[in-house]
Amino acid sequence: NDDPLFSPVTIGTMELKNRIVMPAMHLNYCPTGEVTDQLIEFYRARARGGVGLIIVGGCGIDRVGNNMGMIQLDDDCYLPRLQQLVAAIHSEGAKTITQLYQAGRYASSRFTGNQPVAPSPLPSKLTQEIPHELTGEEIKEMIQSFAQAAARTQQAGFDGVEILAGTGYLISEFLSPLTNKRTDEYGGDLPNRMRFALEVVAAIRKAVGPDFPLLARIAGHDFVPGGHTNTEARLFAKALEEAGVDAINVTGGWHETLVPQITMNVPPAAFRYLARGIKEAVSVPVIASNRITSPQLARDILTSGDADLVGMARPLLADPFLPLKAQGFDPSPIRPCVGCNQGCLDHVFRGTPVACLVNAEAGRETEPNEKPASSPKKVLVVGAGPAGLEFARVASLRGHDVTVWEKSNQLGGQINLAGAPPDRRDFHRFTDYLIQVCEAQGVKICRGQEATAENLLAGIEKEGWTDIAIATGALPMDPPFPVMEDAVITQAWDVLAGKETGQNVVIIGGGSVGVETALYLANQGTLDAETLRFLIINQAESIGTLTKLLCQGNKRVTLVEMTKGVGRDLGSSTRWAMLADLKRYQVKVLTHTMVKAVGPDGIRVKSPEGESLIPADMVVSAIGSVANQKLLMDLRDKLPAQVTLYPIGDVIKPAKVLDAVQSAYDVARK
Numbered sequence: 001n002d003d004p005l006f007s008p009v010t011i012g013t014m015e016l017k018n019r020i021v022m023p024a025m026h027l028n029y030c031p032t033g034e035v036t037d038q039l040i041e042f043y044r045a046r047a048r049g050g051v052g053l054i055i056v057g058g059c060g061i062d063r064v065g066n067n068m069g070m071i072q073l074d075d076d077c078y079l080p081r082l083q084q085l086v087a088a089i090h091s092e093g094a095k096t097i098t099q100l101y102q103a104g105r106y107a108s109s110r111f112t113g114n115q116p117v118a119p120s121p122l123p124s125k126l127t128q129e130i131p132h133e134l135t136g137e138e139i140k141e142m143i144q145s146f147a148q149a150a151a152r153t154q155q156a157g158f159d160g161v162e163i164l165a166g167t168g169y170l171i172s173e174f175l176s177p178l179t180n181k182r183t184d185e186y187g188g189d190l191p192n193r194m195r196f197a198l199e200v201v202a203a204i205r206k207a208v209g210p211d212f213p214l215l216a217r218i219a220g221h222d223f224v225p226g227g228h229t230n231t232e233a234r235l236f237a238k239a240l241e242e243a244g245v246d247a248i249n250v251t252g253g254w255h256e257t258l259v260p261q262i263t264m265n266v267p268p269a270a271f272r273y274l275a276r277g278i279k280e281a282v283s284v285p286v287i288a289s290n291r292i293t294s295p296q297l298a299r300d301i302l303t304s305g306d307a308d309l310v311g312m313a314r315p316l317l318a319d320p321f322l323p324l325k326a327q328g329f330d331p332s333p334i335r336p337c338v339g340c341n342q343g344c345l346d347h348v349f350r351g352t353p354v355a356c357l358v359n360a361e362a363g364r365e366t367e368p369n370e371k372p373a374s375s376p377k378k379v380l381v382v383g384a385g386p387a388g389l390e391f392a393r394v395a396s397l398r399g400h401d402v403t404v405w406e407k408s409n410q411l412g413g414q415i416n417l418a419g420a421p422p423d424r425r426d427f428h429r430f431t432d433y434l435i436q437v438c439e440a441q442g443v444k445i446c447r448g449q450e451a452t453a454e455n456l457l458a459g460i461e462k463e464g465w466t467d468i469a470i471a472t473g474a475l476p477m478d479p480p481f482p483v484m485e486d487a488v489i490t491q492a493w494d495v496l497a498g499k500e501t502g503q504n505v506v507i508i509g510g511g512s513v514g515v516e517t518a519l520y521l522a523n524q525g526t527l528d529a530e531t532l533r534f535l536i537i538n539q540a541e542s543i544g545t546l547t548k549l550l551c552q553g554n555k556r557v558t559l560v561e562m563t564k565g566v567g568r569d570l571g572s573s574t575r576w577a578m579l580a581d582l583k584r585y586q587v588k589v590l591t592h593t594m595v596k597a598v599g600p601d602g603i604r605v606k607s608p609e610g611e612s613l614i615p616a617d618m619v620v621s622a623i624g625s626v627a628n629q630k631l632l633m634d635l636r637d638k639l640p641a642q643v644t645l646y647p648i649g650d651v652i653k654p655a656k657v658l659d660a661v662q663s664a665y666d667v668a669r670k
């Protein structure tokens with residue numbers, strides 16, 4: 001095979017048909033620890049879609065370091081269902097291994113009911129709990145728990161096993177000088193700190209024999225101050241190889257790192273260099289991971305020699321058939337993961353089952369596929385935001401004759417606003433996908449076509465529409481505070497749509513739209529690459545000034561919020577990175593600040609410090625949105641009896657894109 005992505009590869013004794021790996025992804029589909037039908041069908045779909053290797057997990061090796069909704073490998077009672085999972089994946093032609101997981105001090109007693117354990121009793125940065133320091137005896141027992149879980153993996157029929165030795169979990173806690181303060185043979189210098197991992201590997205080898213493939217997932221760089229860099233990671237990888245590990249799976253840093261790893265603002269494949277570093281140190285295959293967003297990029301990683309395989313977890317959550325599509329066996333476009341984390345990581349952190357913003361079917365593979373409609377209908381969708389387009393996609397897939405009316409000339413609705421700020425542009429990839437699929441399925445999309453009760457009723461008569469989806473979305477809320485006549489105030493939605501603002505802007509409302517608008521504005525006017533190059537070459541500015549210019553832009557932006565924090569409706573996996581960006585761009589954030597009035601020279605506010613005026617040459621309102629139900633109201637009692645109306649998405653109640661898409665999918669399926 002000439003395509004590097006689809007050339008076979010061997011890991012130990014395991015032959016893979018291609019280079020695409022689905023790394024372990026916590027899905028939260030197994031509430032009792034036992035494999036569920038939901039998990040089996042989820043992975044069966046990915047195997048059917050052509051992935052080479054599925055890594056299932058993390059799988060708890062005990063009850064102290066596991067996590068909510070996680071598969072358990074600490075008892076033989078789990079074997080029958082694990083065997084069914086393996087059979088399902090094998091029947092579709094993929095290989096599968098487990099990932100052995102022990103969270104160490106990242107585990108939470110709130111969930112496990114047990115005090116977490118760690119090499120040293122240092123408070124967890126995630127849970128603030130102080131773990132129990134493992135005694136020498138307990139370390140031996142822990143190593144045996146890993147070995148027993150590996151043996152069960154083999155018994156269940158898996159093709160191999162992976163240890164999770166990165167991300168800040170137990171094995172990496174032994175490895176790092178930050179979390180390992182032991183004075184026995186498991187602490188001190190690097191060889192001692194590696195001892196636990198290497199003994200785990202040796203015990204697993206003893207339990208499963210020399211031929212059972214064994215992988216290790218490591219951090220290519222901890223990205224934690226004082227932690228390991230790629231230099232130590234190479235030494236660790238080399239030691240793992242010498243101990244009998246058959247492949248190294250390289251990821252980014254720990255959970256507590258302040259370096260974004262997989263949020264939308266991380267450039268695609270930004271961490272491929274970490275895999276490259278490891279590859280230079282070992283001769284076993286190396287897997288690169290993190291934000292490998294397309295098959296083209298994956299091929300580039302392989303051909304450039306940065307890695308031997310590519311890990312694509314979220315892209316396969318978004319589109320199980322990515323491999324077949326990339327190989328040309330399925331002509332339909334790949335449904336792109338946009339890096340939003342709304343359905344995957346945010347759900348995991350909330351303790352709910354994983355879903356996907358762009359793939360409403362993810363996690364629902366036990367439900368039957370969209371059935372062809374028994375009697376195809378003529379369907380109109382009003383509004384081409386994500387909900388409207390998803391409705392059109394599913395309805396047309398079922399064989400209905402679908403027309404979409406969109407009042408603007410640009411499709412995508414509020415996705416266009418969410419995708420306006422710097423580093424949030426991947427959102428547009430979803431709209432592009434929906435448009436492409438809808439058009440390929442014969443949906444008639446009418447741009448610049450506003451719907452009124454009158455023209456819609458006339459259309460019903462002329463076109464014979466029997467089913468009408470109303471996806472008119474939401475509208476920005478009117479300010480609830482006094483606005484003087486000569487005040488310069490505009491809506492955040494207009495700014496995100498491209499409206500010019502002044503140099504000194506105050507944004508009212510610190511929700512997600514306010515934060516996005518602040519970042520969008522604060523980023524304007526920073527140096528472009530050409531100017532920067534000119535200034536550097538001509539040494540026209542000092543580095544300090546350049547850094548300031550780069551980070552600040554030429555607008556002064558203030559974000560005013562009446563509660564205690566901003567971005568509180570953003571998902572936890574993304575919020576921290578966006579708040580860090582606010583700081584980096586020097587946006588002034590004022591919390592506990594109530595707006596009293598907006599005037600021509602700025603806004604008058606009340607805060608714990610008293611009343612004051614915040615000067616502004618433009619005020620931007622980002623205080624929220626309301627459902628746009630005008631058309632629904634206008635149509636009330638006017639529709640002919642044969643016509644059914646379906647309100648979908650934000651027109652019911654403003655919600656996250658994920659929820660709007662899911663509700664549109666559900667209605668269209670029915």
Ligand code: SF4
Nearest residue numbers: 337338340341343357
């Ligand atoms: Fe990608 Fe967002 Fe789907 Fe997660 S929810 S897989 S980040 S598109």
